[in-house]
Amino acid sequence: MPELELFLQTLIAGFLLGGLYGLIALGMALIMGVMRVINLAHGDFMMIAMYIAYWLFTLFEIDPYLSVFVAAPALFLFGLAIQKYLLTPVMKVESILPHNLVILTVGLAMVFSNLATVFFTGDYRSTPVSYASNAWYLTDYWPDSPIELSLSMPWTLSFVIAVIITIALWIFLTKTDTGKSIRATSQDHDAALLMGVNVNRVRMVTFGIGMILVAAAGCLFIPIYYLYPALGRQFTNVGFVITVIGGMGSTDGAIIGGLILGIFESMTATYIGMGWAPAGRFAIFVAALVFLPGGVASILRKRRLGK
Amino acid sequence: MKKFLPLIIFAALCLVPLMDLSSYVMHILILVLMWSVIGMAWNILGGYTGQVSFGHAAFFGFGAYTAGLLYYHLEISAWWGIPGCVIILTALSLVVGYICLRLRGAYFALATLALGEICRVATENLVDFTQGNLGIMLRERTWVDKTWYFYIILLIAAGTYVLIKVVMESKLGYYFVAIREDQDAAESLGIDTTFYKTISLCLSGVLTGIAGAFFMNYMGYIDPGVVFPLYDISITIVMVVMVGGAATYWGPIVGAVIMVFLAEEIRSIPYIGAAHMTIFGVILILIILFLPNGIVGDFRKLMKPFKRKREATS
Numbered sequence A: 001m002p003e004l005e006l007f008l009q010t011l012i013a014g015f016l017l018g019g020l021y022g023l024i025a026l027g028m029a030l031i032m033g034v035m036r037v038i039n040l041a042h043g044d045f046m047m048i049a050m051y052i053a054y055w056l057f058t059l060f061e062i063d064p065y066l067s068v069f070v071a072a073p074a075l076f077l078f079g080l081a082i083q084k085y086l087l088t089p090v091m092k093v094e095s096i097l098p099h100n101l102v103i104l105t106v107g108l109a110m111v112f113s114n115l116a117t118v119f120f121t122g123d124y125r126s127t128p129v130s131y132a133s134n135a136w137y138l139t140d141y142w143p144d145s146p147i148e149l150s151l152s153m154p155w156t157l158s159f160v161i162a163v164i165i166t167i168a169l170w171i172f173l174t175k176t177d178t179g180k181s182i183r184a185t186s187q188d189h190d191a192a193l194l195m196g197v198n199v200n201r202v203r204m205v206t207f208g209i210g211m212i213l214v215a216a217a218g219c220l221f222i223p224i225y226y227l228y229p230a231l232g233r234q235f236t237n238v239g240f241v242i243t244v245i246g247g248m249g250s251t252d253g254a255i256i257g258g259l260i261l262g263i264f265e266s267m268t269a270t271y272i273g274m275g276w277a278p279a280g281r282f283a284i285f286v287a288a289l290v291f292l293p294g295g296v297a298s299i300l301r302k303r304r305l306g307k
Numbered sequence B: 001m002k003k004f005l006p007l008i009i010f011a012a013l014c015l016v017p018l019m020d021l022s023s024y025v026m027h028i029l030i031l032v033l034m035w036s037v038i039g040m041a042w043n044i045l046g047g048y049t050g051q052v053s054f055g056h057a058a059f060f061g062f063g064a065y066t067a068g069l070l071y072y073h074l075e076i077s078a079w080w081g082i083p084g085c086v087i088i089l090t091a092l093s094l095v096v097g098y099i100c101l102r103l104r105g106a107y108f109a110l111a112t113l114a115l116g117e118i119c120r121v122a123t124e125n126l127v128d129f130t131q132g133n134l135g136i137m138l139r140e141r142t143w144v145d146k147t148w149y150f151y152i153i154l155l156i157a158a159g160t161y162v163l164i165k166v167v168m169e170s171k172l173g174y175y176f177v178a179i180r181e182d183q184d185a186a187e188s189l190g191i192d193t194t195f196y197k198t199i200s201l202c203l204s205g206v207l208t209g210i211a212g213a214f215f216m217n218y219m220g221y222i223d224p225g226v227v228f229p230l231y232d233i234s235i236t237i238v239m240v241v242m243v244g245g246a247a248t249y250w251g252p253i254v255g256a257v258i259m260v261f262l263a264e265e266i267r268s269i270p271y272i273g274a275a276h277m278t279i280f281g282v283i284l285i286l287i288i289l290f291l292p293n294g295i296v297g298d299f300r301k302l303m304k305p306f307k308r309k310r311e312a313t314s
Helices: A002-035 A042-060 A068-092 A100-120 A153-175 A177-187 A189-194 A199-221 A231-246 A251-271 A274-291 A296-306 B002-019 B023-048 B056-074 B078-100 B107-125 B147-168 B171-181 B183-188 B193-219 B230-244 B251-268 B272-290 B299-313
Strands: A135-137 A150-152
Touching: A002 A042, A002 A150, A002 A153, A002 A177, A002 A199, A002 A231, A002 A251, A042 A068, A042 A100, A042 A199, A042 A231, A068 A100, A068 A199, A068 B272, A100 A231, A100 B230, A100 B272, A135 A153, A150 A153, A153 A177, A153 A199, A153 A251, A177 A189, A177 A199, A189 A199, A231 A251, A231 A274, A231 A296, A231 B107, A251 A274, A251 A296, A274 B078, A274 B107, B002 B147, B023 B056, B023 B147, B023 B171, B023 B193, B023 B230, B023 B251, B056 B078, B056 B107, B056 B193, B056 B230, B078 B107, B078 B193, B107 B230, B147 B171, B147 B193, B171 B183, B171 B193, B183 B193, B230 B251, B230 B272, B251 B272
Parallel strands: none
Antiparallel strands: A135 A150
16 A cells, blocks of 8 residues: 555654644744734744754764754844844834834844855755664554554654643743733733733743744754755745744644644645645645635634634 | 926936946946836835735746746747736736735735745746746847847836826825725725725736846846845845835835945955845845935935034034
């Protein structure tokens, strides 16, 4: 049954990819919810994190998964600085053009990706970890299974860590005061302000957390992917497509949207062709805009209200 | 005097080819005019109607590919692309408008961003139809000399300027501005906002497409990386308008002059040339921070320090 095998294998690959995509989109959705800004430099921040992980691996042979502990705090601080010295001042600027902040993030993306090209050249890089090609095979555990499936070790590892980080974020958002004020600000900015939430601080913290998530995603992606300076744009696209599929600013939507996109993309790559995978990404984006403008979040909300 | 300024500039530009300038200078002038057409086109949608588009490269590339494919498949002159792209781009704009102008907020910006990428990926992959990354080349350009190209693009630019002036001083223009200022208020006054936003997109898209079709004829070669890139076309258009001043008649023209010269100058400096994107990005950030309405829009603010000095000395 090679066809079924192929289908299931694609499904697994898509699911694993989707979990990682979800992590990228989570940061974007958080920032979108609190600041009402699509961060179009999101992927480029991820690219920076990936370069940190790459250089730590090449120079000091630190495992990419461990470099999360370096990249995440570094990007957190970087994010705070960007929020404080660039985004907050621009919020106060009055201009004819709307989406001033979005254009600002595009400017940031241009600077980052170009500086990366200047400093690190346009070469494709990767971290050849020792376990890169390790995998678990179904037949090893169930010798007479009719089909053969495999599970790549770094992919699974990355996926599991992504799930752990997502759960940690969920606990943070629902149990701690800071998390609650982030959710409050995202629901209603003015009401949160009236309830005594320091909205400016919440914005900074949120941007920082978004950076932590994207830094983690970068470190999880580097063992299984390759790295080049213009990579950011691709992941920015992934991020905003998921944000729209999931519903603007919804974190639950981002996770589900990530899985949908991951599976859809790996299906287009397998059945239509590698080159069309980005087009598939945008096809589902357009479909979401036409048929479900509120995203997955609107379905979730209806369910909740229907109860 | 001020009333005749456009006419004077137009007359002066008409005389430029008689000055026997070098072909490089003519090339720069043609690029400046082309970018002002694109900037003015973007300005209708972004500046006046308030719908920021990050994917105007899609319209530009569609225009260029219309001309190129007419030439390649039907073997007629690529100049037919200019009338041809009016039809094609109206259709494209209607589809895009129907899908994403119903929605508010950042959806339109994101959808246009996606549109540019979709066009690039599609042209890269539809190898049988578009030649993919090989691109399309005109076997011979219509003229070797640049004079006629200059007059054609000058005519297009003048036409665009007049069209925008007429539109913006008619009822339509006031509808556009009303939508930008307050969409709810506009809707409550009986303006069909989606319809007028779509008209604005059509105008903007068609004009950008004409510039694209001209580009095909002028350069003689296009490929997806040349006409559909995000930073080199889409964002540069936004920058042209932001540097010059959104929602002003002269803003895009001033912006085009500055951006084209800047791009040429920076790229020709050794070592720094590779970092021209960084410099553009920094300029973009500085403009947003300190001159949010551009040079023309914030002209008074720019002149303030000089005025105060004059007062102090007198």
